[in-house]
Amino acid sequence: MVKTTEVNLGARSYPILTGPGLLEQAGAWVGKLNPTRIVIVTNETVQPLYLERLAASCRGIAPVSSVILPDGERFKNFSSVQKVLDGLAAAGADRRSVICALGGGVVGDIAGFAAAIWMRGIRFVQFPTTLLAQVDSSVGGKTGVNLPAGKNLIGCFHQPSLVVADTQTLETLPAREVSAGLGEIIKHGLLGDAAYFDMVFRNMAAIRRLDHEVLAEVIAGSCELKAGIVSRDEKESGIRATLNLGHTFGHAIEKLAGFGTWLHGEAVGCGLVLAADLSRRLGYLTPEELGRVTEAVRSAGLPVRIEGLPLEAAIACMKGDKKSAGGHIRFVVLHGIGRTTVEEAPMELLRQTLLWGGYRP
Numbered sequence: 001m002v003k004t005t006e007v008n009l010g011a012r013s014y015p016i017l018t019g020p021g022l023l024e025q026a027g028a029w030v031g032k033l034n035p036t037r038i039v040i041v042t043n044e045t046v047q048p049l050y051l052e053r054l055a056a057s058c059r060g061i062a063p064v065s066s067v068i069l070p071d072g073e074r075f076k077n078f079s080s081v082q083k084v085l086d087g088l089a090a091a092g093a094d095r096r097s098v099i100c101a102l103g104g105g106v107v108g109d110i111a112g113f114a115a116a117i118w119m120r121g122i123r124f125v126q127f128p129t130t131l132l133a134q135v136d137s138s139v140g141g142k143t144g145v146n147l148p149a150g151k152n153l154i155g156c157f158h159q160p161s162l163v164v165a166d167t168q169t170l171e172t173l174p175a176r177e178v179s180a181g182l183g184e185i186i187k188h189g190l191l192g193d194a195a196y197f198d199m200v201f202r203n204m205a206a207i208r209r210l211d212h213e214v215l216a217e218v219i220a221g222s223c224e225l226k227a228g229i230v231s232r233d234e235k236e237s238g239i240r241a242t243l244n245l246g247h248t249f250g251h252a253i254e255k256l257a258g259f260g261t262w263l264h265g266e267a268v269g270c271g272l273v274l275a276a277d278l279s280r281r282l283g284y285l286t287p288e289e290l291g292r293v294t295e296a297v298r299s300a301g302l303p304v305r306i307e308g309l310p311l312e313a314a315i316a317c318m319k320g321d322k323k324s325a326g327g328h329i330r331f332v333v334l335h336g337i338g339r340t341t342v343e344e345a346p347m348e349l350l351r352q353t354l355l356w357g358g359y360r361p
């Protein structure tokens with residue numbers, strides 16, 4: 001059964017298709033774009049699992065070639081973008097060619113960025129194969145790569161033409177990566193309404209063992225929430241910044257620990273706990289509400305403490321966050337489930353939260 005969620009952006013609108021076995025049917029969807037050439041970008045882990053399935057389905061439409069990237073967050077950099085661009089040149093890609101991003105968020109962000117800059121922008125299709133990518137990164141058109149100076153410091157907004165999430169691919173995903181996906185799902189629960197958050201909380205064990213029915217409900221719920229926010233604020237001039245809940249803390253953890261040491265979803269999960277604690281210190285959340293956020297993150301199998309990273313370095317990292325201005329750090333804070341603001345916090349409270357979270361003074 002295929003579930004469709006629409007991202008409504010006028011001429012740049014597109015559907016998110018979700019369901020089992022969609023890679024085999026991909027050609028029917030990609031064919032509608034009438035491409036002159038198809039370049040599949042994937043990585044060395046996903047290639048043996050799923051490349052042939054997607055390539056076989058697309059071969060009747062246009063010549064198909066592939067670019068295989070090394071696997072990992074530490075390769076989300078310019079050198080990988082260069083590899084994709086070289087692959088496009090070697091394939092003779094033109095302005096009517098289509099890139100297919102087959103993999104997790106790292107492949108999606110790199111391939112999307114290459115699509116945004118090749119010949120000043122060509123179409124691309126997201127084929128997300130991790131839980132995190134199916135509920136978050138494949139939707140919304142944020143593309144880009146890291147710099148040694150920080151996470152996602154370069155990139156473009158470039159919307160995909162289509163997102164095709166084959167839920168069967170999640171069956172080969174390691175348990176740690178399933179938990180990482182839950183980091184973003186809990187974030188969506190906190191941004192959405194109490195009913196969605198409670199459903200996720202109640203069904204944590206079922207999601208972690210990939211129960212088909214629950215998983216379909218959660219992927220649809222998260223895609224609907226994110227699609228709704230992106231449709232209202234494509235380029236983050238307002239409400240879209242709330243999708244950054246937990247990320248000011250999370251991105252600092254990823255960078256300080258070394259890209260790839262903490263998974264993005266792990267850092268986001270822990271970041272949600274820190275953001276909730278800061279919200280409590282600001283008087284917006286009760287200790288019980290903080291306890292509930294912490295319990296949700298813990299029961300997803302995600303870390304809730306930092307253990308030993310240096311506090312002042314974290315503050316320096318957060319000053320470089322894209323929401324900061326003039327050296328003032330701005331956080332998404334919670335006032336309860338479904339209620340957020342984006343604001344500066346007193347430095348003293350921030351230091352207390354970081355110490356509470358396990359940062360080393």
Ligand SMILES: NC(=O)c1ccc[n+]([C@@H]2O[C@H](COP(=O)([O-])OP(=O)(O)OC[C@H]3O[C@@H](n4cnc5c(N)ncnc54)[C@H](O)[C@@H]3O)[C@@H](O)[C@H]2O)c1
Nearest residue numbers: 045104105106107129130132133136137142169172173264
């Ligand atoms: N653009 C956005 O809006 C957005 C949103 C959230 C996250 N992100 C970015 O996404 C990245 C994290 O994405 P991720 O969690 O998917 O990590 P990832 O892309 O590194 O994938 C996780 C791991 O799973 C492997 N893998 C992928 N699919 C598999 C499958 N079906 N079976 C077995 N192994 C598989 C990958 O090779 C990798 O080793 C981060 O760089 C983050 O910044 C972007």
Ligand SMILES: O=C(O)C(=O)C[C@@H](O)[C@H](O)[C@H](O)COP(=O)(O)O
Nearest residue numbers: 136140142151152240243244247322
């Ligand atoms: O789509 C968005 O908007 C998000 O913020 C989603 C996040 O989960 C994602 O990690 C995003 O890449 C973070 O964006 P950044 O602008 O803080 O780098």
Ligand SMILES: [Zn+2]
Nearest residue numbers: 184247264268
């Ligand atoms: Zn994220």
